[in-house]
Amino acid sequence: MRAQLHTEDRLSASIRPVAARVTRIITEVTLGRGNASLKELAGAVSELESVAPELAGPIAASLKKDKTEWENHIARNTCSAGTCFLPRSAPCQVACPAHIDIPSMMAHVGHGDFSKSLEVLSKDTPLPDSCGLVCPAPCEYECVQNTVSGEPVFIRPMKHVAARCAEIRPELKKAAPTGKKIAIVGCGPAGLTAAYYLAQKGHSVEIFDEREHPGGVMRYGIPNYRLPDYKLYAEIDVIKNLGVKIHLGYTVRQAREFQDKGYDATLLATGMQNSKRLGVPGDDQDFVIGGMDFLSAVRSGKNPRVGPHVIVIGGGNAAIDVAMTAFRQGATKVQMWYRRNRKQMPANPHEVELALAEGVELVEFWAPTRIFPDKRIEFERSRYAPDAKTTPPVTVRADQIFAGIGQEADLGWLDGTKIETKWGNIVCDPVTLQTGEPGIFAGGDIAHGASTVVAAIGSGKRAAESIHSWLMGIPADFESLEPKRRDEVPFLPSTPQQRTSSDRAHIEENDPLTRRVSHDFMQKDWDEKVAAVEAERCLRCDICIGCGLCELACMEVGAEALKMVETKGGRMVFKDFTTPAEKCIGCGACTSVCPTGAIIVEDRDGFRITEITGTIVRKQPLQVCSCCGETFSASARQYHKTRDTLGKKVLEEMLCPACARIQSAKSMKEMQWMAQLF
Ligand code: SF4
Numbered sequence: 251m252r253a254q255l256h257t258e259d260r261l262s263a264s265i266r267p268v269a270a271r272v273t274r275i276i277t278e279v280t281l282g283r284g285n286a287s288l289k290e291l292a293g294a295v296s297e298l299e300s301v302a303p304e305l306a307g308p309i310a311a312s313l314k315k316d317k318t319e320w321e322n323h324i325a326r327n328t329c330s331a332g333t334c335f336l337p338r339s340a341p342c343q344v345a346c347p348a349h350i351d352i353p354s355m356m357a358h359v360g361h362g363d364f365s366k367s368l369e370v371l372s373k374d375t376p377l378p379d380s381c382g383l384v385c386p387a388p389c390e391y392e393c394v395q396n397t398v399s400g401e402p403v404f405i406r407p408m409k410h411v412a413a414r415c416a417e418i419r420p421e422l423k424k425a426a427p428t429g430k431k432i433a434i435v436g437c438g439p440a441g442l443t444a445a446y447y448l449a450q451k452g453h454s455v456e457i458f459d460e461r462e463h464p465g466g467v468m469r470y471g472i473p474n475y476r477l478p479d480y481k482l483y484a485e486i487d488v489i490k491n492l493g494v495k496i497h498l499g500y501t502v503r504q505a506r507e508f509q510d511k512g513y514d515a516t517l518l519a520t521g522m523q524n525s526k527r528l529g530v531p532g533d534d535q536d537f538v539i540g541g542m543d544f545l546s547a548v549r550s551g552k553n554p555r556v557g558p559h560v561i562v563i564g565g566g567n568a569a570i571d572v573a574m575t576a577f578r579q580g581a582t583k584v585q586m587w588y589r590r591n592r593k594q595m596p597a598n599p600h601e602v603e604l605a606l607a608e609g610v611e612l613v614e615f616w617a618p619t620r621i622f623p624d625k626r627i628e629f630e631r632s633r634y635a636p637d638a639k640t641t642p643p644v645t646v647r648a649d650q651i652f653a654g655i656g657q658e659a660d661l662g663w664l665d666g667t668k669i670e671t672k673w674g675n676i677v678c679d680p681v682t683l684q685t686g687e688p689g690i691f692a693g694g695d696i697a698h699g700a701s702t703v704v705a706a707i708g709s710g711k712r713a714a715e716s717i718h719s720w721l722m723g724i725p726a727d728f729e730s731l732e733p734k735r736r737d738e739v740p741f742l743p744s745t746p747q748q749r750t751s752s753d754r755a756h757i758e759e760n761d762p763l764t765r766r767v768s769h770d771f772m773q774k775d776w777d778e779k780v781a782a783v784e785a786e787r788c789l790r791c792d793i794c795i796g797c798g799l800c801e802l803a804c805m806e807v808g809a810e811a812l813k814m815v816e817t818k819g820g821r822m823v824f825k826d827f828t829t830p831a832e833k834c835i836g837c838g839a840c841t842s843v844c845p846t847g848a849i850i851v852e853d854r855d856g857f858r859i860t861e862i863t864g865t866i867v868r869k870q871p872l873q874v875c876s877c878c879g880e881t882f883s884a885s886a887r888q889y890h891k892t893r894d895t896l897g898k899k900v901l902e903e904m905l906c907p908a909c910a911r912i913q914s915a916k917s918m919k920e921m922q923w924m925a926q927l928f
Pocket residue numbers: 340341342343352353392393394395403405787788789790791792
């Protein structure tokens with residue numbers, strides 16, 4: 251029915267208020283809020299039946315047929331389908347694998363309090379700066395601003411701004427020592443994250459990694475121009491300061507060796523370090539190189555020279571990194587051959603733009619079929635191409651061919667253990683991350699398949715909670731890993747225009763032709779004042795849970811001042827912050843049903859103010875009632891014209907609605923009395 255309420259021409263003005271009332275009561279029931287009773291709902295439905303039987307019919311039938319279910323919803327807040335009473339966290343926070351409290355973190359940036367912003371971040375990630383530079387930002391895909399303005403809030407670099415500008419670093423508390431020793435194999439994002447949380451829980455944590463430097467994929471798989479070493483190391487230092495020891499250049503021979511050496515638990519978080527082969531004849535020749543092997547060689551300081559003509563196969567972020575690094579290593583012509591088109595590339599669209607700006611050529615809809623010893627590679631038109639059946643294969647010559655189609659792990663060191671593998675990953679319990687060997691857990695890419703840094707952080711958090719509970723013999727608090735508000739940050743005073751603006755901020759990078767020959771950090775610092783303005787575009791979905799009750803209450807009183815739309819995720823969001831300025835009557839019906847205080851109507855400084863998550867959408871001067879002296883909003887004002895017995899107007903008063911009603915009733919009586927006289 252909500253959809254019909256949004257299509258104005260489908261429901262007449264006489265039906266809308268009662269339809270809105272029924273929808274509001276049902277919404278309150280599904281949220282477990284309000285004081286709705288079955289009797290009240292049945293009454294509203296029967297009222298609706300009299301004006302719109304086709305709308306009321308299915309609800310009335312359900313009230314009869316599913317009476318017990320309705321009663322359970324209202325009296326016990328239980329739902330047999332499991333679809334009601336669910337927590338309503340901000341969609342961005344839900345989409346973030348580390349469940350960072352994005353709206354609180356950004357609101358602090360908006361207030362210019364970067365230290366507090368970093369403190370919020372530090373609760374859910376030990377790597378906010380690194381994430382702020384390299385995260386593909388799944389949060390932005392779910393941001394409700396996509397629906398409102400067409401452009402999500404620029405969330406990713408907020409973390410980088412907070413980390414850069416914070417004057418006070420968060421104080422990390424450590425619990426009393428537990429006496430338990432934990433070995434973590436792999437110093438990438440999953441291992442570092444698990445260490446960060448386990449050390450705070452009082453355990454003694456040591457990380458073992460075979461490389462020369464810490465950071466795993468962040469150090470060896472992501473180019474320095476995107477994530478400079480000094481930024482990564484600053485974050486690793488925070489973890490080391492918790493007492494975590496990092497042993498580098500350590501080759502693990504067997505997964506159980508740490509148990510044998512007296513460690514109480516082991517976390518395997520070695521990541522996926524080897525490039526996948528292309529899987530076509532000739533892919534084993536020396537000029538066919540794994541993309542990750544190439545990036546790793548460059549980051550190890552081996553300075554491999556390539557070019558002049560390089561072909562990269564693949565369309566993900568790693569393939570983009572390979573293509574852009576190829577320029578920096580001597581190539582003058584870099585082509586990315588991809589089996590689909592640009593829109594379908596898994597790489598972050600901004601990364602694609604950066605690569606194209608540097609001169610990378612994208613060749614769409616081709617798949618490799620074989621590679622010849624004379625450095626020619628043959629492509630056939632991929633099945634995704636519209637002209638797949640009619641276009642013949644092509645052959646191209648290149649100096650190097652890079653495989654950027656994914657990574658895999660060497661799992662030989664699991665031999666002789668009870669740890670199973672499947673499709674190149676370690677098999678573990680999806681909730682506890684326990685492997686087949688008691689006390690050995692797996693996290694990050696090695697457990698879930700090659701993914702992002704932030705996904706590895708989410709996995710490291712889970713591993714830490716699970717290992718802690720296993721070691722201490724207590725139930726794991728996995729609930730604490732769910733999206734939660736980490737702070738209560740006041741709203742930002744944004745204007746209605748800012749809230750719906752599609753003017754998304756952007757970050758400047760160095761000039762493409764300058765940067766493509768340099769490994770230096772390519773991004774210019776994002777001005778914190780620009781970040782603060784961008785933060786004002788956030789609609790604070792942590793407070794406004796998108797239930798839509800306010801809009802329904804507004805329809806019930808007939809004002810229709812609030813306008814919401816449904817996002818692709820099924821959440822209601824304010825589409826228009828300017829309409830209330832014309833239509834709001836300041837009655838407060840919205841605020842009386844809002845379960846979170848996101849919308850308020852209050853009298854302040856001589857005005858009745860309607861405010862949605864910090865944005866004033868209506869400001870009406872208050873009037874003083876000439877009769878009772880109470881204040882009331884000007885839009886509800888009543889001019890009462892008092893007339894003498896001959897019907898001549900003698901006085902015009904400003905009355906509040908209550909006094910006006912009394913005066914009207916009195917006048918009616920006088921008129922009737924006079925009518926009897928004559
Ligand atoms: S508007 Fe703000 S809280 Fe809502 S999804 Fe976007 S960033 Fe998150």
